[in-house]
Amino acid sequence: MRHASFIARTVFVHNNDVEAACRILNRILGREDILDQFRRTRYFEKPFQFRRRINFERCKAIYNEDMDRKIQFVLRKNRTDPFPGSL
Amino acid sequence: MLRNGLYNLLKNLSISENGVQENVRTLVTSLTRCRDVVDRREMLRSLPKPDEGTVGERTMDVDSSIHERTDRFPDIDTPNRLFNGIAFKDLPVFNIRVSPNNTIINVTDAKGVPKILRSCGIEGFKNTRKGTNIAAQATAITIGTKALEKGIKTVRVRVRGLGPGRMSAIKGLQMSGLQIISITDSTRVSWCPPRPRKRKKL
Numbered sequence: 001m002r003h004a005s006f007i008a009r010t011v012f013v014h015n016n017d018v019e020a021a022c023r024i025l026n027r028i029l030g031r032e033d034i035l036d037q038f039r040r041t042r043y044f045e046k047p048f049q050f051r052r053r054i055n056f057e058r059c060k061a062i063y064n065e066d067m068d069r070k071i072q073f074v075l076r077k078n079r080t081d082p083f084p085g086s087l
Numbered sequence: 088m089l090r091n092g093l094y095n096l097l098k099n100l101s102i103s104e105n106g107v108q109e110n111v112r113t114l115v116t117s118l119t120r121c122r123d124v125v126d127r128r129e130m131l132r133s134l135p136k137p138d139e140g141t142v143g144e145r146t147m148d149v150d151s152s153i154h155e156r157t158d159r160f161p162d163i164d165t166p167n168r169l170f171n172g173i174a175f176k177d178l179p180v181f182n183i184r185v186s187p188n189n190t191i192i193n194v195t196d197a198k199g200v201p202k203i204l205r206s207c208g209i210e211g212f213k214n215t216r217k218g219t220n221i222a223a224q225a226t227a228i229t230i231g232t233k234a235l236e237k238g239i240k241t242v243r244v245r246v247r248g249l250g251p252g253r254m255s256a257i258k259g260l261q262m263s264g265l266q267i268i269s270i271t272d273s274t275r276v277s278w279c280p281p282r283p284r285k286r287k288k289l
Contacts, residue, residue: 021269
């Protein structure tokens with residue numbers, strides 16, 4: 001993971017709004033699994049822990065995906081005005 | 088006529104339509120070409136395969152902020168862009184080293200020659216009090232004012248590590264009156280690290 005410094009993982013601050021920049025940076029780091037990997041490699045992960053974590057993540061991903069689909073299915077609608085009669 | 092039908096089919100089958108989260112743009116990696124349909128087999132081949140696998144098998148979530156047309160992120164011209172008359176690559180750097188137990192802030196010039204160093208321990212916080220966000224903020228404010236006395240005004244910030252001082256150190260630097268141009272994360276992360284130490288017993 002060697003990249004040009006101040007090019008990779010860099011966010012510019014606009015209008016002195018440091019917090020917004022930090023939020024963007026942290027969101028990207030979180031989404032890309034960089035922070036999780038950092039935390040995970042602080043201590044050695046024994047093979048049984050690795051196995052359990054991977055299995056758990058797999059199950060969670062399947063559950064989340066199906067749940068998302070279910071929610072989309074329940075929330076689907078085919079009308080122009082979702083709340084007819086209300087202003 | 089046939090082409091219109093194909094467009095509608097494509098629209099109905101579009102993978103990006105099911106399960107799109109807010110603030111996320113879906114990138115479809117499968118090739119969807121539009122060509123003149125000659126026969127049925129050709130038409131079937133041009134259709135995207137129905138995706139019944141997991142999310143991420145053929146589609147990928149890309150952070151939507153990356154596609155916004157704002158100069159939030161550096162590009163090729165960034166090193167030579169001027170900030171207050173100084174090129175980006177020549178701006179002094181504030182290195183913030185955050186750990187669970189301490190926060191160390193080090194000012195270097197663009198070449199990496201250290202100028203000032205200050206940590207929560209030097210600041211007077213001892214033992215567990217070092218590893219607090221208040222200590223980090225106080226340290227950041229002192230080092231910021233010191234840097235201002237030396238004539239350092241416009242800076243880049245580089246943060247490494249995770250800990251309670253991560254956010255508050257940056258905030259403290261801003262409170263001391265420095266103009267922060269960019270925030271970089273240089274946390275050292277490896278996907279094939281040497282074996283780390285054993286886990287702590289609980």
